[in-house]
Amino acid sequence: MSTHSRCRRAKRLSQLCVAAATIIMTTSASSAEPAMNLLERSKSVLAQLDGQIAVPELTAPVEVLRDRWGVPHIYARNQDDLFFAQGFVAAQDRLFQIDLWRRVAVGTTAEVLGPLALEGDRFARLVKYRGDMDAEWTSYSPDTRQIAEAFTRGINAYIDLIRDRLPIEFQVLGFRPGKWSAEDCLGRMSGVIMIRNFREELARAELIAAVGVEQARKLMPTDPQKDFAPAAGLGLAGIDRGILAGYDAATRPFNFKSGGEGSNNWVVDGTLSASGKPLMASDPHRPIHLPSLRYMVHLNAPGWNVIGGGEPGLPGVALGHNDHVAWGFTICGNDQGDLYVEETHPDNPTRYRVGDGWEPMKVVREKVTVRGESQPVELELRFTRHGPVIHEDRARRRAFALRWIGNEPGAAGYLASLALDRAKDAASFVEACKAWKLPSENIVYADVSGNIGWFAAAMTPVRKGWDGLLPVPGAAGEFEWQGFLAHEDLPQNANPAEHFLVTANHNIRPENYRHEIAYDWAPSYRHDRLRQRLTAQTKFTLDDFASMQHENTSxxxxxxxxxxxxxxxxxxxxxxxxxxxxxxxxxLSRxxxxxxxxxxxxxxxxxxxxxxxxxxxxxxxxxxxxxxxxxxxxxxxxxxxxxxxxxxxxxxxxxxxxxxxxxxxxxxxxxxxxxxxxxxxxHTTPFRHPLATLGPEYEQAFNLGPVPQAGDGYTPNATRHERTFNQVSGASYRHILDLADWDRGLATSVPGQSGQLGSPHYDDLLPLWAADQYFPLAFSRAKVEEVTAHRLLLTPQQ
The missing domain is CATH 1.10.1400.10 (Aminohydrolase, alpha-helical knob region)
Incomplete structure (x- = not known):
């Protein structure tokens, strides 16, 4: 990697490095404070984990049993109270994190970060879903709106409860958490970050412009091999990384950008399992964050009994198991976005060519409150028939519009998990997978009847006569999507003859598969090594799967x-x-x-x-x-x-x-x-907190590690690193499940369940993770009681 690349990477040190420093310079919070004072201040406002709390809007008492590893097991008498409690508990542990995520998703970071955040807010508003809201809500499940309303009411109830006893990050940075609405769960930023296709279109175009098409095909090959070339008449001048300035502004300060998304998952049926029932392993690879990207929870109420990892700012469980089915994810990589080069009118940049004529862009004006500014700033957002205009090149009379699956209803990342959470068997699980749109996921699953399977869940455009590998002209209509692949045409498999399934972001297209769903995949090294392990023995145990998740053969x-x-x-x-x-x-051992x-x-x-x-x-x-x-x-x-x-x-x-x-x-x-x-x-793993760049005292108080690490980006124990060999992404969350006994399940999540400095669960999972170990994923009420460390009762406020 070049010096230029190292400098670019250094700009992404932590979620809030640049933004937090900006705030500190403009507020009274800039004075240094000893690390011990920071710790004591943070401890003074820790969330209450034991006893009883009366909260409004609950209809019946809810038990929250936190186990020794900080996982909340929530027992409610009805669905509304269950998700109200999930929101409340997530806010107890991760309020600062989810407040920032909400602001990124809806485009209100400038309210707290000032003018530097405006371009990022513009981008978030551009990719916001603006279609039929009824279609949006019902795309996930019939009751998703009701669930999201209950979840966000729970977050707001916690914000009201603590009043000025805010987590220390809010105190240092001088702002209050905002209130949530159900619509805040529909943000598209997590989805646009997880697809890389339109970014690779630009990289490919810029490479062609620099070295020619033949050299570009050699340096950036596709799989299957495709002789890509620019569309006739489309000049590549000005088509470069600068088009992503808004995307970069929205993601870089928070390091929400791709860290080399990957993942492994595999499943064996009872034939290959020592227990006689399927075994399942899943380890999503995401950027290493403090707090973690994942939040573990157990949800129990009539119609619900599901445990696993999810997003702290979303209701439900993204991956894990319920009473009947277990599942895990890897990114599939389906091409879900295209950049269109629109020709704009010489006298009016809000008109663009369509066929032989000109049509007006849709123009939306929104006012944004900006910290430090006396008046709101008005943003002008433009849209063509293909989607939001993410960049304009006035000199060349061009506008770049993004058509992507996020424009479609039902494409909020991971919200479709609410349907997976309630599957009763393999068949109903596959039906639930059909509603999954974004990001594209290889979902492997198993049910207690012994079925195993894999479904490449994604809304996937059909492109007839073109490949989606480069930006295309938008005027003539020859590069339009021709609908979407039918569910039965997506790659999938159930109960294979070899009794196992494994995915690792590699090319998953079956032999003789006739649909062109993608050309850019991760190298197959992780998949190939896991397959070697899966074909090397005839019976597997949880210990074998743990060894495979920490397989360091390169x-x-x-x-x-x-x-x-x-x-x-x-x-x-x-x-x-x-x-x-x-x-x-x-x-690649340590x-x-x-x-x-x-x-x-x-x-x-x-x-x-x-x-x-x-x-x-x-x-x-x-x-x-x-x-x-x-x-x-x-x-x-x-x-x-x-x-x-x-x-x-x-x-x-x-x-x-x-x-x-x-x-x-x-x-x-x-x-x-x-x-x-x-x-x-x-090769080490540092855990950097957003406030750490404010000075040595903040670094000492908040940061964790570094810890020595094994593996690299090409081993199943995926620990992708930057030029300095610091790990930047990998399996911060893992689970291993035996469907013969749910209580035998194992999990890990790093560095801890709580984002609050001074909490016993801020970093208690780090030693286990650093030693390649797990904690038990208690599921039955009896097992949960055995490992309970904190008991909180939420009661209706009289």
């Missing part, structure tokens, strides 16, 4: 270890390092000496192969998904295209020069003593 590492035999360093320490690498088994050498060598090889072929400003965004497979193909089968007239000689020169740079760099990063090198010393 298939690229094994490939480079073979190539290390071609190294010919002259320096004795470097020769010794080459020998260590050449005999390595490819396991104490692996060879693993540290491999990881730095891999970076230097990537730099050596790509930096001379891709302009520096494009390296961060271009070719990233396929970069390692492209590298390994070039190294294993050297050709003149890559290495000149003597391919093997050129290849070996790259291997050796990159290795020399890697050894020099390792000596600087660790020490000159080869024996002291280990992957875990180099």
């Amino acid at each position: 298939l690229p590492g094994q490939a480079l270890a073979k190539l290390a035999k071609r190294l010919t360093p002259s320096d004795p320490p470097a020769r010794r390092a080459a020998d260590v690498l050449a005999t390595w088994d490819g396991v 104490n692996s000496q060879a693993g540290a050498i491999y990881a730095v060598w891999l970076q230097e090889l990537l730099d050596g192969l790509f930096s001379s072929r891709v302009p520096e400003k494009l390296l961060e965004h271009v070719a990233a998904p396929a970069r390692v497979p492209v590298l390994l193909t070039a190294l294993e089968t050297p050709t003149a295209d890559w290495f000149g007239s003597q391919p093997e000689t050129g290849r070996d020169r790259l291997l050796n020069e990159a290795f020399d740079r890697a050894i020099t760099r390792l000596s600087s990063l660790l020490s000159a003593d080869l024996d002291s090198w280990s992957w875990g010393k180099l």
Whole structure:
């Protein structure tokens, strides 16, 4: 990765680095405060976890039993009270986090962050759903509006209850949490972050403009291979990353942007299970945050008994199990968005060409309250027939409109889980999956009757005669969506003959599949290694699945270890390092000496192969998904295209020069003593709080870690890292389930259930996670009682 790339990455340190610093400079909260004072102040306003609280709008008492690991088990007598309590409890643990998420989703961050947040708010408002609200609500389930209303009433009740006893983040930054409405659960920002297709269109276009179409196809290949090319007559000048300025503004200050979304999930049926019932594993890979992106909860009421991980600002459980069915997610990667290049009128930029004529854009004006400004600021939002205009190029008379699934009703990320939560068997679960639209997910499932299956759940556009790999002209109508794939045409499988299913963001298109749903997938290394494990034995236990979730064998590492035999360093320490690498088994354990050498060598090889072929400003965004497979193909089968007239000689020169740079760099990063090198010393996981950039005292009080880490982005134990080798994404949440006994389920979530500094559950799960361990996922009332640490009774206010 280039110096330019490192600088870009450094700007994304933490959720609120830039924004919080801006606030501090403009408020009286800028004075330094000792870390101990911050801790004590935070402890003084911790949520009440025991005893009794009377709250308005409840119709009957609700029990909240928090177990030793901070997971709330909520027992209510009716659905409304259940979700009211879920909102209340989520606010107790994560109020600051969900308030920020709500502001990002609805475009009101400028109210608390000031003018710098305006462009992000504009983008959030542009991608907001603006269609038929009745269709929107009923797309999820008939009672979703009622559930969301109860959930948000619970959040508001907690805000009213604590009055000025706000979590310390609000005190430091000087603002109050806003009140919620049910519509706040319908935000589209989480969905637009989780699809990468329109961003890759821009990367591909910019690469073509820089190196030509033939080189672009080699550097950024598709799967299946597609000879992509710009549409006739579409000039690529000005089609670049700058078009995403609004997207960047909405995501970068909070680090909500992609950290390399991935995930693993797999399931075996009773034939391969020691218990005789299906076993299920799921570990979504998302950016490493403090607090965590996931919030675990158990919901129990008539018609409800579901436990697992979800979004703290949404009702229900996203992935987990109920009495009958277990399920887990990985991102599928269906192409769910396209950029249209609209030609605007020379005299009026709010009119754009449609066919041989001109039509007016829809123009919406909204006023935004901005912190520090005496008057609201008016934003002008423009829309074409294809969707929101996310960028305008007045000089070239162009507007860029985004058509994406988020424009359709029922596409609020993860809200469709409310239907999954109530499935009674595999058949009804698949029916519920059909309502899932965004983001695209590989959902593996199993039921207590022994059925297993997989469904690629996504609303997927049909493109006839074009591929969606590049931005397209919007005027003529030749690049329009022709409806959506029927549910029966989506990839899926049930009760396979080999008795297991596994997905890991790889190309999941079945053999002879005739629909073009996507061309950009994660490399198959994680899937291939998991498949090796699943075919290596005939019976599996929960312990086996735990081992697989922490599987650190790197298939690229094994490939480079073979190539290390071609190294010919002259320096004795470097020769010794080459020998260590050449005999390595490819396991990226924390104490692996060879693993540290491999990881730095891999970076230097990537730099050596790509930096001379891709302009520096494009390296961060271009070719990233396929970069390692492209590298390994070039190294294993050297050709003149890559290495000149003597391919093997050129290849070996790259291997050796990159290795020399890697050894020099390792000596600087660790020490000159080869024996002291280990992957875990180099590869660590820091947990950075949004307030940490306000000064050393905040960093000392709030931050956690760093902890040594194993694996990398290509091992099943996915721990994707940045240039500095700090982990930036991975499995912060995991579950393993045995359908023979729900109480045998295991889970992990890091660093803790609470976002409140000083809470016993702020960081209590970090030691387990760092040691590759789990806690029991208690489900039966008897088991929950055994592990209960806090008992809270919510009662109707008289």
